[in-house]
Amino acid sequence: xxxxxxxxxxxEFESIRNILVKTLEKKDAETIIxxxxxxxxxxxxxxxxxxxxxxxxxxxxxxxxxxxxxxETSSYIFTPIILLITGNxxxxxxxxxxxxxxCYLTKPFDMAxxxxxxxxxx
Amino acid sequence: xDNEKITxxxxxxxxxxxxxxxxxxxxxxGTPANNLVKQxxxxxxxxxQTAVETGLNYLSNLFAPIEKKISAxxxxxxxxxxxxxTIIISxxxxxxxxxxxxxxxxxxxxxxxxxxxxxxxxAFSAETTNEQSSFSNSRFEEIFKDEAIDLINQLEEKLLQLxxxxxxxxxIDNVFRIMHTLKGNSNMFGHKYLGEITxxxxxVYDGIRSHKFDVTRQILEITLQCIDHFRNLIDDPELxxxxxxxxxxxxxxxxxxxxESDNNQSAPEAKIGKIxxxxxxxxxxxxxxxxxxKDGTNPLYYVYDLNDLGDCLILPVLAxxxxxxxxxxxxxxxxxxxxxxxxxxxxxxxxxxxxxxxxSQPDISIVSKTDVxxxxxxxxxxxxxxxxxxxxxxxxxxxxxAEAKTxxxxxxxxxxxxxxxxxxxxxxxxxxxxLMMNLxxxxxxxxxxxxxxxxxxxxxxxxxxxxxxxxxxxxxxxxAFSISLIPLEKTVLRxxxxxxxxxxxxxxxVNFIVEGKETELDKTIIEKIVDPIMHILRxxxxxxxxxxxxxxxxxxxxxxxxxxxxxxxxxxxxxEITDDGSxxxxxxxxxxxxxxxxxxxSDELSTDHMLKLILSPGFSTADNVSEVSGRGVGMDVVHxxxxxxxxxxxxxxxxxxxxxxxxxxxxxxxxxxxxxVLIGSTYYLIxxxxxxxxxxxxxxxxxxxxxxxxxxxGEYIPFVDLHKEFDIKEERADYQRLIMLKHKNMLIxxxxxxxxxxxxxxxxxxxQAYRKQEVVSGASILGNGEVALVLDTNKLLQEYMSExxxxxxRLYKQSxxx
Numbered sequence: 036x037x038x039x040x041x042x043x044x045x046x047e048f049e050s051i052r053n054i055l056v057k058t059l060e061k062k063d064a065e066t067i068i069x070x071x072x073x074x075x076x077x078x079x080x081x082x083x084x085x086x087x088x089x090x091x092x093x094x095x096x097x098x099x100x101x102x103x104x105x106x107e108t109s110s111y112i113f114t115p116i117i118l119l120i121t122g123n124x125x126x127x128x129x130x131x132x133x134x135x136x137x138c139y140l141t142k143p144f145d146m147a148x149x150x151x152x153x154x155x156x157x
Numbered sequence: 158x159d160n161e162k163i164t165x166x167x168x169x170x171x172x173x174x175x176x177x178x179x180x181x182x183x184x185x186x187g188t189p190a191n192n193l194v195k196q197x198x199x200x201x202x203x204x205x206q207t208a209v210e211t212g213l214n215y216l217s218n219l220f221a222p223i224e225k226k227i228s229a230x231x232x233x234x235x236x237x238x239x240x241x242x243t244i245i246i247s248x249x250x251x252x253x254x255x256x257x258x259x260x261x262x263x264x265x266x267x268x269x270x271x272x273x274x275x276x277x278x279x280a281f282s283a284e285t286t287n288e289q290s291s292f293s294n295s296r297f298e299e300i301f302k303d304e305a306i307d308l309i310n311q312l313e314e315k316l317l318q319l320x321x322x323x324x325x326x327x328x329i330d331n332v333f334r335i336m337h338t339l340k341g342n343s344n345m346f347g348h349k350y351l352g353e354i355t356x357x358x359x360x361v362y363d364g365i366r367s368h369k370f371d372v373t374r375q376i377l378e379i380t381l382q383c384i385d386h387f388r389n390l391i392d393d394p395e396l397x398x399x400x401x402x403x404x405x406x407x408x409x410x411x412x413x414x415x416x417e418s419d420n421n422q423s424a425p426e427a428k429i430g431k432i433x434x435x436x437x438x439x440x441x442x443x444x445x446x447x448x449x450x451k452d453g454t455n456p457l458y459y460v461y462d463l464n465d466l467g468d469c470l471i472l473p474v475l476a477x478x479x480x481x482x483x484x485x486x487x488x489x490x491x492x493x494x495x496x497x498x499x500x501x502x503x504x505x506x507x508x509x510x511x512x513x514x515x516x517s518q519p520d521i522s523i524v525s526k527t528d529v530x531x532x533x534x535x536x537x538x539x540x541x542x543x544x545x546x547x548x549x550x551x552x553x554x555x556x557x558x559a560e561a562k563t564x565x566x567x568x569x570x571x572x573x574x575x576x577x578x579x580x581x582x583x584x585x586x587x588x589x590x591x592l593m594m595n596l597x598x599x600x601x602x603x604x605x606x607x608x609x610x611x612x613x614x615x616x617x618x619x620x621x622x623x624x625x626x627x628x629x630x631x632x633x634x635x636x637a638f639s640i641s642l643i644p645l646e647k648t649v650l651r652x653x654x655x656x657x658x659x660x661x662x663x664x665x666x667v668n669f670i671v672e673g674k675e676t677e678l679d680k681t682i683i684e685k686i687v688d689p690i691m692h693i694l695r696x697x698x699x700x701x702x703x704x705x706x707x708x709x710x711x712x713x714x715x716x717x718x719x720x721x722x723x724x725x726x727x728x729x730x731x732x733e734i735t736d737d738g739s740x741x742x743x744x745x746x747x748x749x750x751x752x753x754x755x756x757x758x759s760d761e762l763s764t765d766h767m768l769k770l771i772l773s774p775g776f777s778t779a780d781n782v783s784e785v786s787g788r789g790v791g792m793d794v795v796h797x798x799x800x801x802x803x804x805x806x807x808x809x810x811x812x813x814x815x816x817x818x819x820x821x822x823x824x825x826x827x828x829x830x831x832x833x834v835l836i837g838s839t840y841y842l843i844x845x846x847x848x849x850x851x852x853x854x855x856x857x858x859x860x861x862x863x864x865x866x867x868x869x870x871g872e873y874i875p876f877v878d879l880h881k882e883f884d885i886k887e888e889r890a891d892y893q894r895l896i897m898l899k900h901k902n903m904l905i906x907x908x909x910x911x912x913x914x915x916x917x918x919x920x921x922x923x924x925q926a927y928r929k930q931e932v933v934s935g936a937s938i939l940g941n942g943e944v945a946l947v948l949d950t951n952k953l954l955q956e957y958m959s960e961x962x963x964x965x966x967r968l969y970k971q972s973x974x975x
């Protein structure tokens with residue numbers, strides 16, 4: 036029996052969070068929801084994650100800190116980060132070019148697209 | 158296809174698996190048993206896994222949906238039907254042909270592949286496509302609605318601010334961002350009409366951001382109309398209500414009119430679509446960043462996916478001068494020259510690479526408006542590209558990346574402090590808070606019973622436990638209170654919007670100022686006070702604030718002012734609403750009152766009493782009935798609603814200077830700290846917050862005082878003898894207890910028979926019999942099961958003091974005669 040994939044999820048809106056968790060559950064993935072950078076740090080320092088899904092526009096702008104922290108932590112240098120964004124992707128790609136973002140998903144995104152993205156980075 | 162990359166081992170393994178699958182499925186007649194479905198799943202899973210591992214995207218495109226479908230069937234204890242088995246057989250057969258021969262490059266293979274892929278997607282991916290809409294029917298919908306309302310409120314607040322500072326780019330960005338989030342969330346929950354309007358509005362605000370439009374009154378008006386409509390759409394997402402449908406169409410037409418006012422810039426959607434007519438040939442040079450593997454990306458997927466868009470010729474190229482001993486396995490040394498013949502646009506091709514970082518983006522250019530794959534000469538030249546050196550990233554790009562990183566570091570630094578100071582919060586349904594408050598009320602009542610029992614039993618251990626429980630329940634109660642208190646600012650937005658809309662309707666200019674919006678009140682009280690405040694504000698604008706011309710003629714500033722000020726005051730919260738309008742014409746009030754028979758023509762009333770007449774049902778001095786006021790229904794209802802929550806309303810006015818309405822509200826209406834007293838044999842509760850101090854005097858000091866004043870420590874204090882006022886027949890004890898209260902800056906003593914002590918009172922509503930009096934505001938059940946009545950000391954003292962004034966006046970007149 037393969038070990039369940041663990042996915043870190045940092046998304047401000049509970050409604051969107053619920054959808055993503057439900058979708059990831061169907062892929063037999065375990066989703067760990069974090070509510071702040073500090074919360075995420077605690078989780079990251081425990082068991083490993085195979086992917087992180089981060090909403091860039093989280094309150095207090097802690098997403099950037101989290102991305103930076105992950106890329107500075109040896110065990111998460113290569114972990115795919117899927118960034119949920121609003122607005123044009125171009126606004127983010129320059130700013131975040133050094134952080135190896137695996138994929139930018141612009142809200143609203145179709146769940147089929149979300150599925151294909153998460154499949155692609157498994 | 159890059160079949161060379163597949164090792165013989167994988168190739169033969171895949172062929173074996175595909176062949177076994179085909180044979181197994183062909184051997185099944187009728188509906189397969191569940192264990193057989195599991196065997197099918199096992200093979201499909203292996204095929205898919207191997208295809209992914211070897212980068213055979215065309216195979217995983219076929220078998221991933223099949224795997225999902227079978228997995229779901231097993232999970233739901235379902236089986237597979239014959240049509241589904243036939244599709245899987247075809248997939249297995251096509252898969253073998255693709256793997257065995259030269260893949261998609263073989264004539265006719267691409268069409269066969271596309272056909273089976275389409276069949277699989279339509280047959281097996283229904284669940285995925287339905288997934289989105291199923292969320293809209295789920296319990297998540299309620300959470301979405303709450304969050305959407307929050308976003309709508311935020312949007313309204315920002316728009317009202319934008320009206321004052323229309324050139325503030327940060328505010329415009331904020332409005333745009335909220336709209337975008339609302340659009341995103343609503344589309345994800347199937348609220349397509351909400352998504353539709355936000356989408357069009359977003360285009361307008363994007364135009365504002367890019368200086369195509371200015372923030373005009375028309376744009377703001379339409380956006381605010383949209384906000385009202387959004388609130389309707391939350392409850393009526395499918396436009397079942399015809400009026401909502403009409404509004405939707407009207408708003409869309411208005412927005413379109415604005416966005417089409419400049420045709421130079423077409424909407425982003427207009428750029429997306431297929432090229433009219435035939436195909437075009439594109440050259441794509443895809444050289445991913447050498448670190449692409451670090452974020453878990455497989456560049457091959459992007460190359461293979463181009464096959465979905467049309468016919469491709471793909472030339473893989475290895476980096477120049479690559480020495481085996483210097484190869485770093487984590488780096489990508491590959492690049493691809495691709496010729497794509499397609500009906501799709503350049504943007505659509507670009508979308509294929511949308512998940513990639515900027516530095517991995519391909520160069521896409523149109524080569525010809527014909528199919529160059531048919532041009533042998535061109536293809537020969539193209540094939541030579543594989544021998545040319547691959548370019549590297551320019552210094553300029555490296556510098557730009559470095560600058561972006563520096564900017565990022567600064568941004569992170571400045572935002573850290575604010576983030577650390579943040580407090581996590583959760584959303585709780587108000588019904589749950591109500592339930593918690595009810596349970597705590599029950600706990601407090603039971604705790605009082607326990608304390609009484611412990612006292613009666615005279616058991617030290619039991620007393621200790623009872624005291625601990627009392628202390629804990631008090632803390633719990635205070636905490637629960639703080640949870641149910643919400644700041645007034647939650648409702649301020651509605652007031653701001655109302656003032657704006659009503660002022661615009663009457664062509665008046667009003668500056669609405671709010672002070673103390675952080676003042677907290679029990680949520681039940683807030684819910685009940687909103688309508689009265691809205692009514693008062695409407696009246697202020699309609700009857701109080703003059704038109705700009707009138708104001709200028711009176712020497713007043715052109716823009717009127719309405720100030721809403723909230724602040725805590727002891728156990729109360731005070732809300733003052735002041736306008737600088739024309740004030741209330743007291744003489745007009747008197748004449749109307751006489752005309753309508755509220756008072757006699759010769760009655761002489763103080764200004765205070767006169768102003769209270771406007772709180773009478775049906776009373777109005779307005780000459781004209783407007784859309785918002787003047788019908789005589791309103792202030793009496795306002796007064797009634799304030800009284801229902803044990804609040805008070807005071808009115809002060811000065812002609813041509815303005816009017817102030819003061820609403821005094823209790824902080825909470827469920828549990829209060831009180832002083833338990835005994836008058837005769839009846840228990841009464843006096844809110845502790847109003848008690849200044851307590852004292853004791855000989856009974857005869859009270860009974861023998863002719864003017865109801867007593868000298869306490871050299872200070873003359875008026876007293877209210879509750880034993881006498883309540884007409885108690887029982888004998889008094891030798892000593893009476895005084896409870897000193899402050900009333901209108903005056904110290905007044907309430908005289909009671911006994912003081913029992915502090916008590917946490919859970920307030921219960923009174924029955925019909927008590928409705929017509931105001932002195933007792935509620936009741937509470939004591940630990941021994943007896944009922945204690947809660948005294949409304951404000952009402953009690955008001956009533957008493959006005960009687961006292963009359964009596965003093967009578968005594969004064971008598972003394973003059975003497």
